[in-house]
Amino acid sequence: MRTVQIVLNSILSKNIFEYILVDKNLHILEYSQGIKRYLEMTPKIGSDILEYIPEFIGNEDEIKKIFIQKYCLFTLETIQKNDYYINISIEYCDSQTAIVLLHNVTSITIHQQNLLQYSNESTLLYNTLNKVINNQNSMVFVANINKIEFANQQFLNYFNIPDLQTLTKDTIKIYKYIDSSIEDYTHLYELFQDKEQDIKIGNDTFIITASKIETTHHLFTLTNVSHISNKLNRDPLTGIYRKSYLNTIMQDKIKQRQLFSLIVLDLDDFKKVNDTYGHIVGDAVLKQFVQLIEQNIDKNDCFARWGGEEFLLLFLSTDVRYLQDKLENLRKQIEEYKFDIASHITCSFGATCSTYDDEEIDTILYRADKALYEAKKAGKNKIIFKIN
Amino acid sequence: MIRKKILLIGDFGVGKSSLIRRYIDNEFSDKYKTTIGVKISKKYLKIEGIKCELLIWDIEGATVIKKIPQSYFKGASGAIFVCDISREETKNNLLEHINNFLHINKSAQYVVAYNKIDLLSEKEQKAFSSKLANNEFAVSAKIDWNVSNLFETLSKKMLS
Numbered sequence: 168m169r170t171v172q173i174v175l176n177s178i179l180s181k182n183i184f185e186y187i188l189v190d191k192n193l194h195i196l197e198y199s200q201g202i203k204r205y206l207e208m209t210p211k212i213g214s215d216i217l218e219y220i221p222e223f224i225g226n227e228d229e230i231k232k233i234f235i236q237k238y239c240l241f242t243l244e245t246i247q248k249n250d251y252y253i254n255i256s257i258e259y260c261d262s263q264t265a266i267v268l269l270h271n272v273t274s275i276t277i278h279q280q281n282l283l284q285y286s287n288e289s290t291l292l293y294n295t296l297n298k299v300i301n302n303q304n305s306m307v308f309v310a311n312i313n314k315i316e317f318a319n320q321q322f323l324n325y326f327n328i329p330d331l332q333t334l335t336k337d338t339i340k341i342y343k344y345i346d347s348s349i350e351d352y353t354h355l356y357e358l359f360q361d362k363e364q365d366i367k368i369g370n371d372t373f374i375i376t377a378s379k380i381e382t383t384h385h386l387f388t389l390t391n392v393s394h395i396s397n398k399l400n401r402d403p404l405t406g407i408y409r410k411s412y413l414n415t416i417m418q419d420k421i422k423q424r425q426l427f428s429l430i431v432l433d434l435d436d437f438k439k440v441n442d443t444y445g446h447i448v449g450d451a452v453l454k455q456f457v458q459l460i461e462q463n464i465d466k467n468d469c470f471a472r473w474g475g476e477e478f479l480l481l482f483l484s485t486d487v488r489y490l491q492d493k494l495e496n497l498r499k500q501i502e503e504y505k506f507d508i509a510s511h512i513t514c515s516f517g518a519t520c521s522t523y524d525d526e527e528i529d530t531i532l533y534r535a536d537k538a539l540y541e542a543k544k545a546g547k548n549k550i551i552f553k554i555n
Numbered sequence: 556m557i558r559k560k561i562l563l564i565g566d567f568g569v570g571k572s573s574l575i576r577r578y579i580d581n582e583f584s585d586k587y588k589t590t591i592g593v594k595i596s597k598k599y600l601k602i603e604g605i606k607c608e609l610l611i612w613d614i615e616g617a618t619v620i621k622k623i624p625q626s627y628f629k630g631a632s633g634a635i636f637v638c639d640i641s642r643e644e645t646k647n648n649l650l651e652h653i654n655n656f657l658h659i660n661k662s663a664q665y666v667v668a669y670n671k672i673d674l675l676s677e678k679e680q681k682a683f684s685s686k687l688a689n690n691e692f693a694v695s696a697k698i699d700w701n702v703s704n705l706f707e708t709l710s711k712k713m714l715s
Contacts, residue, residue, distance in 0.1 A: 221595055221610050225560050225630010243626070245592025245615075252592060276591055284589040287567045287618065294644070 187267040188260065189216050191234050193227065196264065205248040205269060216267065222246050222255060233259050245276055252276035306373075306389040309380065310352035314338055316384065325391075344368045345375070356385040365396070372396040404450060405457040408471040413479055416469055417528045420521070428490055429531050430480040430518040431539045432460075435547040437476035440509045448508045455506050456514075463497055479535075485520040487552060494518060494550045502548060513548035515539055522555050556599075556606045559713050560630050564623060564652045565637035566645040567616030570670040573696035574637065575613050578706050583697055590615050593627060602710050609710060617652065628659040633713045635705060637668045640675065640683070640693070664712040667691045668705050673698045 185205070188196040193216045203209055206219045217224055222243050233239045242256040254270040300307055301320040308318035318334055326341070328334045342349040345366050349355050359377040366375050366389075373389040380386045400412035420427050434440075434456060441449040453476065460470055460478070469481040484490060494516050501514045517539025521531050538553040545551065563571040572590050576582050579596050590613055598609040612631070617623050628634075634656050638645040649667060657663065669687075672680055673695040684693045692708070694701040 221558075221560075221597070222593070224558065224610060227630075229629075243593075244624075247592055247594035280589055280591040283591055283615075284587075287589050287616075288587070290618065291568060294642070 183271055185269045185271075187216060187219075187269075189257075189265050189267060190263060191231070191265075193217065193223075193230065195219075202269065205251055205253060207249075220255065220267070223257075230257055230265075233257060233265050234262065245272065303388075304390065306391075307386070308341070308389075309384050309386050310355075311383050311385075312353050313340075313351045315341070315352075322389075352385060352387075355387070359387075365392070402472040405454055405472055407457055407461070407478075408469065410471050410473045410479060413469060413471040413481060414528055416481060417521075417531065421525065421528070424523060425483075426485045426521050426523070428482045428485050428518060428520045429535045430482070430490075430494065430516055431473070431532075431535045432478040432480060433515050433517075433539055433543070434476040435513045435515055435543075437512070440512065444508055452506050452509050452512065455504070456501070456512075459500055459504055460497065463500055487520070487554065490518060490520075491550065491552070498548065498550055515542040515547050516550040517542055517553070518550060519553045519555070524555070556608055557714065558608045558610065559632040559710070560610045560612065561633040561635065561709060561713070562612045562614060562627065562631050562656070563635045563637055564614065564656060565616060566639070566642075566648055567618050569616065569637045569639040569642070569645050570696050571616060571635075571637050572613050574635070574668065574670065574694065574702055574705070575611055577696040577699055577702045579611070581699070583699070585697075598706070600707070600710055602707065602714050605714055607710060607714065609706070611706075617648065623652070623655070625655060625659055628656055631656075631660050631663055633664040633666075633709045634660075635666055635668050635709060637670055640669045640671050664709060665690065666705060666709045666712070668694045670694050670696060672700055 182201055185199045185202040187198040187202060187210070190196055194213055195210050195216055196212065198210055208219070210219050217227070223230060226241065230241050233241065237259045240256055240258045242254065244254045246253050246255055250273075251271060252273045254272055255267065256270070257265050257267045260266045303319060303321065306319065306322040306325055308322050309316050315334055318328075318331065322328075323330065323334065326339070328339070342352060342355040345355070345368060346358075349358065356377045356379070359375050361378070363374050363376055366373050368389075371391055371393045374392055376388045378386050400408055402409050417427070417429070434452075437449070437452075440452055457470070457472075457478075460480070464470060464480070467483055471479045471481075473479050482490060482493070498514060498516060501512065504511075506512055517535045517537065519531060519534040519538060525531050534553045534555060538551040541553075542549040542551040563575060565571055567589065568587060572588070572594075573583060575596055576584075579598055592615055594613045596611045596613065598611060600607045600609060612627060614623060614627050615621075636649050636652050636656075638649050640646075646669075653665065653667075656665065667690060669683070669691065672683070672693040675683060680693065687693060690708075690712075692701050692705045694705050696702060
């Protein structure tokens with residue numbers, strides 16, 4: 168008993184535990200002196216403990232069960248009382264008495280609070296940054312050598328990826344959409360680092376930027392500029408591509424060693440239309456001509472206005488017989504079409520196919536133009552092929 | 556005197572402690588200090604002639620990884636569910652908090668506080684407030700907007 172008393176005194180002197188003894192009605196029987204620092208007022212013997220520890224309110228029935236079920240313990244954790252944090256527990260002492268133990272956990276709780284504060288502030292910052300990144304117009308992603316570790320919502324939406332977890336689980340090779348010869352994200356970074364460059368993904372044009380954010384990770388942004396690019400690449404009168412855009416396509420094909428055919432189209436005697444009916448009718452004829460051609464070519468064929476009444480057609484096929492049939496069909500359609508006011512107009516075609524020896528666009532264009540010249544010379548409304 | 560236990564429940568950082576501090580001490584601080592565990596404040600009220608002691612439990616806010624211990628909910632007569640008007644996710648989590656609370660206290664009363672209304676323009680405040688139900692309040696602990704009304708409305712509901 169004496170040993171128990173020594174141990175108890177030792178614990179109490181360390182300000183770790185304080186106690187209050189209560190009866191079955193939860194009235195105070197006795198308390199340790201150190202208890203006062205946790206309470207707003209000095210407890211009175213015989214008074215209700217709920218006056219001093221209102222944290223028990225609402226749990227009275229559960230607390231009273233302690234007297235029936237001896238080993239039952241009721242605990243409340245991390246209660247702030249004055250400037251202290253305490254755990255409060257109440258447990259069976261004897262059939263008439265229960266002991267309320269107040270365990271001073273201030274020191275450890277303050278450490279926990281600092282960690283929680285840091286964690287909550289970090290979460291708030293993370294959420295804000297996430298919102299900022301997700302509200303960018305650009306697609307943003309971070310990758311190491313061969314794996315994307317982070318991407319914003321725009322990126323997930325564009326590539327139809329349900330969420331970030333799916334993205335990080337899979338090894339999605341976005342660089343393959345850009346150029347099939349790119350080996351990994353480090354290679355992509357090396358190609359585009361510290362410069363802004365146009366790239367195509369499907370039908371969309373993006374400006375890509377790449378920067379190093381860690382030794383192991385790179386940050387990429389892809390800004391969709393298709394609408395701007397479309398405006399710049401389109402002829403304002405007819406809405407079809409300008410020659411400059413066709414040039415880039417031809418350049419890419421030459422670079423990738425893909426063969427194609429190029430046709431120059433020129434409306435016969437178009438000057439007469441302008442001179443006779445005026446430019447408004449002339450413009451209307453050009454628009455109708457464009458519509459007619461577009462209705463008779465495929466999605467993969469590329470149609471552009473060179474200027475005035477001259478147009479360019481690019482086909483991915485170099486099969487001369489197929490091309491001849493296709494162009495003959497176009498020539499007939501134009502010949503038979505009844506244009507508003509100007510009525511019947513014909514068109515001459517100069518056609519050529521690219522070869523692996525062609526390194527310059529101008530070489531191909533020169534051949535097609537020369538073929539057109541011969542078609543005109545031969546009486547117009549003709550198709551002439553010049554094969555190298 | 557009637558004694559009532561009420562809780563302020565919501566995600567971390569929505570301003571639960573600030574609302575209590577404004578209501579009890581009429582003070583406000585911009586500095587965010589995380590609440591850990593629970594702290595009880597008392598407020599004596601007289602509602603329609605009835606004297607009442609409100610025991611206001613300020614409890615640690617919920618985070619993604621740490622939910623509010625349901626043992627705190629026991630014996631509560633009412634609750635104020637608080638969200639931050641500037642953080643959509645705190646609004647989205649309100650329903651879960653309400654369900655958890657009513658699961659323990661089926662007959663308890665509650666109100667909802669949309670805190671930090673001061674972050675909206677006057678026009679936005681009006682538009683927002685016009686859409687609120689009878690038990691929902693646009694409040695601001697910072698500019699002391701509607702705070703007393705919030706607590707007193709809940710007290711009236713609990714005493715009626």
